[in-house]
Amino acid sequence: MTTSGHSAPPSPRPKTVAVIGLGAMGIVAVKNLVEEGFDVTGFERNPYVGGLWHYTDDKNTLSVLPDTQTNVTVDSGCYTDYPYPKGTPAYCSAKEVENYLESYVDHFGLRPHFHLNTIITGITRQDDFDKWRIDIEGQASRHFDKVVMATGPHVKPCMPDIKDAHLFSGPIIHSRAFKKPEELRGRRVVVLGLGNTGGDIADALVGIASSVTLSHNRGAVILPRFVNGLPASHLVTHRRIDIQGTAEKCIPSQLLGRLVSRKVKGIMKTAFGDIDPSWRLDPAPSLDVSVPVVSDTLMDHLRAGDVRSAPGIRRIVSPNEIELDDGTTIEADALICCTGYKNDFGILDTRFDPSANPPSEWKSSPGAKDRPLPRLYRNVFSLDQPGSLAFVGCVWFATGAFCLADLTSMCIAQVWAGKSSLPPAREMSRWADVQERRICSLAQRGSPIPTSVPHREWLMWADRTAGTGVFENLGWGCAGWRFWWRERELCRYMMDGVLAAAMWRVFDKGKRKPWEGAKAEIVRVNEAAREEKRIR
Structure with missing residues (x-):
């Protein structure tokens, strides 16, 4: 009362x-x-x-x-x-x-x-x-x-419309239905689509299928998970996001896309060496219209011949024969469509x-x-x-x-x-x-x-x-200078270190709930990364 x-x-x-x-x-x-x-x-x-x-x-x-x-x-x-x-x-x-x-x-x-x-x-x-x-x-x-x-x-699932698909005697499935590589043991498998899923499935079939053909119409950038022994994603920092955001305002999008793609292709070449033209990875679409394929093993399988690169599919010719876009034909017992969702x-x-x-x-x-x-x-x-x-x-x-x-x-x-x-x-x-x-x-x-x-x-x-306060406190305004002056190590880690997810819970702006462990987590992951780099 x-x-x-x-x-x-x-x-x-x-x-x-x-x-x-x-x-x-x-x-x-x-x-x-x-x-x-x-x-x-x-x-x-x-x-x-x-x-x-x-x-x-x-x-x-x-x-x-x-x-x-x-x-x-x-x-x-x-x-x-x-x-x-x-x-x-x-x-x-x-x-x-x-x-x-x-x-x-x-x-x-x-x-x-x-x-x-x-x-x-x-x-x-x-x-x-x-x-x-x-x-x-x-x-x-x-x-x-x-x-x-x-x-x-x-x-x-996005399924392609393959001409005369009804003639094929083997399974034609979307990657969603691919669960156990063992089910395709000894078969000649064609994987349609060079993306992350296509690369993973091709890798999974090596040593199980009698042959693995990766059919694709366009090239791709393939990146390793580690560059010089360190996680490749650690190359992305808050400062680099800021720089690219500024570049997007000043440089035409197609030109910027080509510059970024050239840089990333350099990482690809450093990691995997020379690229065989028969793998058909070039020309690769610009990264503003495509996603890199992340794989540590696909390039090795291509180089060893365990996975064969081939053009896209034109039509089914017979129960076990596929015609490719260049007019050649290959024999196949199963077709897996890694064509997205x-x-x-x-x-x-x-x-x-x-x-x-x-x-x-x-x-x-x-x-x-x-x-x-x-x-x-x-x-x-x-x-x-x-x-x-x-x-x-x-x-x-x-x-x-x-x-x-x-x-x-x-x-x-x-x-x-x-x-x-x-x-x-x-x-x-x-x-x-x-x-x-x-x-x-x-x-x-x-x-x-x-x-x-x-x-x-x-x-x-x-x-x-x-209300995360990240850009304000990592910027050039008064809040940014105050943060730098009071917590220089943390500021440096957040600007130039590992792009830890916890950074979005550091500051309290009276909106979303901050996390009291955020600062310690950012320091922990950056110190661990620094130690790993020192060892390497």
Whole structure:
């Protein structure tokens, strides 16, 4: 009772949020929203969390292979306030990632918020009630104030249309269905597509298949995980991101792309030596329209002849014969299509599907390849319902996916909690227009990831929106000078050292929750890297 004898007004009911998908992106979205006081429920169709990092024999479900190794080091590839256990290898195994995700969920007490084995069949906007209706297979519908789509970019496999495929007697499968190399023992296997998945599967088949042919229409940049004995990802620092961001404003994009590609190709040559023209790695697309293939063994297999490089597939000639684009034919018993995935937002109310009306320039671009192009503000917020519909998994640039999902969901939580604001609708639409034109332009000369965004520009927006304070305290203003003066070693590590995910939890700007262990973690990973460099 109050002193006047009247009851205190009840506290406002927390806003309810549904998070769709509990892979690595969904679980961090639940965590960051719960941290801001939202009543969050996460839905997952599988009986487990972690998405593709949980191995399954189910050939209709995407998962890593048991021997998959990460392409990003654990110090930058983790969440921002929860490092991998000490002693974890720089590039760890898929099982170690799965264990890390399960540990993260338990550490932050997220399991009570999860509904597993739950299939969402539709998400509809109830305009009259200002709610979202979530339709659930075999259950009553539920209503929520807000929705986060965290289904990730690997929703639907992209299968190529191969002429006369019906003539082939062997299996033609998407890489999603490739689970056990042993199933193809003794067979002549053609792997279609030279990307990270194609390289991994070709490597996995060496010594098991009687022959492995890697069929691809374009070249590629192949990078090792280690350069001069040290993790290659340690070459990326905050200062270099700043420098490249400045260069993007001053140098035409195609020229900058060529300069970056030339630098990266130099790393490739240093690591692997001369490149045999028969491997067909040149000409490689510019890195602004393609992703490097990370592999420590593929080049050795090409050099030894264990993996043969061949042109793309023109058609199937007979039950065991494939004609290539150069007119030659090869014999094959199995074909694995490593042709990627695409987003799909089909369960959403059509009015709010961000990919429902792609521009004609995208549909006609040779690099579009029938993939959706989501139209969102900063590739995060719905332009129609930014206050109640957001997406995690529609932002891409070369960085750790877990850290990126953490930053994205921090931004969503801070905006919906009222601690940060979005610009007027007209400005958000204008940003989406510029983004569309940029991607459509890239698709004229390559096959860009549709959700790729300018690296530094997006990070600066996320820094302000989530309230991480990184760019302010590592900049040239008063805050930057104060930070440098008070904590010179930490400042140096954050600017020029390992790009540790923990850097996004150091400063307290009154928005997202800082992590008291962030500074110590940054010092630890940098001192470990310095010691490793000294030993080398």
